[in-house]
Amino acid sequence: PDLPQPLLQPGQSYDYSFPVTTPGTHWMHAHTLQEQQLLAAPLIVTDPAEAGADEQPLVVLFHDFSFKTPEELLAGLTGSAPASGNGGMAGHSMSGMSGMDMQGMSDGQGMSDGQGMAMPMDVNDIQYDAYLANDRTLDDPQLFAVERNGTVRLRLINGATATAFWVDTGSIEGEAIAVDGNAVTPVRGRRFPLAMGQRLDIRLRIPDEAGAWPILALREGSVERTGFVLATRGGAVKRIAPVGDQATAAFDLAFESSLVAAKPLALRSANRNQAVEIGGTMQGYSWTLNGRTWGNHQPIAVRKGERIELVLRNASIMGHPMHLHGHHFQVVAIDGRRFAGAVRDTVWLPPMREVTVAFDAANPGTWAFHCHHLYHMATGMMTVVDYAA
Template sequence: MALTVSRRRLLTASALVGSAVLLPALPRRALAASATESQTPVRLTVERRVLEVKGKAATMFGIRQPNGTAGLVLDPGQRFRVDLANRAGEDTIIHWHGQTPPYVQDGVVDVNRPAIRDGASASYDYAARPGTHWMHSHLGLQEQRLMAAPLIVRTDEDLRADEQEVVILLHDFTFRDPADLLAGLTGGAMAMEHGAMGHGGMNAGTMDHSAMGHGAAKAAPPVGHSMSGHAMAGHSMPGMDMNDVEYDAYLANDRTLDDPEVLRVERGGRVRLRLINGATSTAFHIDLGALTGQVIAVDGSPVQPVTGNRFGMAMGQRLDIRLTLPAEGGAFPILALREGAAERTGIILATAGAAVGKLSGLSMAASGALDLALERSLTAVTSLAARPADLTGRVRLTGSMTPYAWSLDDRAFGTHAPSRVSPGQRVVLTFENASDMSHPMHLHGHHFQVVAIDGRPFAGAVRDTVLVPVNGTVTVAFDADNPGRWPLHCHNLLHMATGMMTELVYDGYA
């Protein structure tokens, strides 16, 4: 990725309609003093746990409070003040996905930030960013072993709303050791490294996995649906790959549809779904079934409501969907359909006395590919302030399934060329997908606004993770207001592990 100084007004006033500065400057000290100095830190522990999936026990990771609650919910104005204890039996680091903390608190290992040793602890204190976010390991392949949990930061408006909150964390699950799973894809020609950036940067080699049975799904025929995120003309092709791995199960809040979570809701009540795609390499279509919902936020940032009953979610993304339940009540499955396949998972919302029927973990037919139908319809409630771009860049998404090696601009992480920015600059990046798979691109430490798709400008959503379809381009803009060394990577863990990552580095950082 190369950034070019530019005074061209790539972000026109018509594309950026807001006037407020989107991302205010945050304190830069690792442990900033605050008006809530007396706030007692929340204790989180990374630990091992036994999870039963389809009648079989498996040892996984968890991130829990002392009372057993997974993850963290913060009230309006509450700082992210956390003491994190590592009891996982191995080194780890936890990334606060969606938060924009000072660089040293981001939860990534690099030359300036060590991992948390087993038995040790680390403390965090910064101003929390509101919205639906999550936390997950950024070391090796620990995320595949469910080292993840929700991170919800409520606003005053959330507390005033007369609605029930339902958090749904999605995962893809394997009984296999993730290292063996990756070795099956790469033919064993790669070895994990836990050094720079600490998230499994790898050295690409020659490999053949044609007989590995990884189950790469090809594009299914398009299925039309309003705001569905299904395949659309130009983004679903016969040679397009959609899935790297055939997983053993797909989980919603740690459960399959063989034994789904059933949540009690009120007749005629309003529900806010906070959906988090924590899967390592699986995108989903969210299917509301008989219900119609409104997407009101993506990646924790409010958007103008978009109505529908089927929405696409790439890895790392979040959707807030508002539902109004029928006055007569009933049981209402909220399903996550695996992209390009028939597998599904989900939960059930049920009013008192409603009959809850048995649901299959397989749909009648395979779903289509995710596209940008939803993305094109999203409009940020608060856009970036209109101003010309200081730096522009183009990032090519490169790599292949055979050999299984992924990169950015044909450079695997470790051989990458970090891009330099200065504080205060407006940066515009265009992601160009030159591979045969879609990729969700995630930037740490910042939220960006989607300002163009396939060269067509618009005032899109504010996000931290955006899907870039095969043969497509997505342009994003952000203000460089959080100095540090920030990873920019594909949020398919297996793609990142084989090299699909680079860095955005501020002046003054080695």
């Protein structure tokens, strides 16, 4: 709210007019906790240069869902109300080792303090009632009809409020071709990370046979999953349980390190470097940027025409998807190692890691910079990029 428009009141309307200049997989959503109540939708901008491509586009929007209101969930997280049962806290604690719930930490859910000592990390802080793909669970997944030997372009959007997913293409090897609406040099694989707010385009070649192939979204650090099914005519569709046999690993930066932008930013030196330390704890549920919460924040000041580098360091023991409004940035370093990474608008920061992103200050205004885990945003992890007059 108020960046720049106030909340849209009941019965009120507002018309927006803007140039459509950036093709790709985008989305639109409320920037309040109303997103938790599914107030979101895809926004796909097709590229005229790809009009002749012989591929079938399929759009899928992922969500996490709770029967509790966002206000109830937030009260449970901040300790102002109990959070028992479904839709409550996942049970992890960050208030030191005492009281630490090790659930979800046995499958690589840990890290080193840099001195050889293992430290627990938190992965999920809310246990949702359901995980959705186009508003459906695996009890009744969406079936997409596909052609034998055809090419499919998955346009995947993680609209979840507090859940990151591993996208698993199963027996079909996929090719990641774009992130956050920006093309990358193709990266082949069968499992790709998709954090809250991020988008991922994957190209698949359907086998030349009758069949059905599930594409699953596996909850990070846990066993829950959602997804959809690609099926040819005559393909046998089997039931898929909404819970897997083994918890997935926590996100790392291996995929991010492998990405190369198809259209990188122009080479130039940065005019301004800004360190941003990401902090916070589950105790009291307070999340900060440079030690400050929203309302006490220090804006990131820029001038039009500058090249800005933000050095993002996660000093907390939970991962954070950091998102900048009004711009796309390029990942230019991970843990100090420089490279020409992806151009995107949301980047994942694992615990105790550092990612440097660069952007050109070409869109004057006051723009939010925040964690796309919306309960982290709501409890402080937000500031603004502010253009000097």
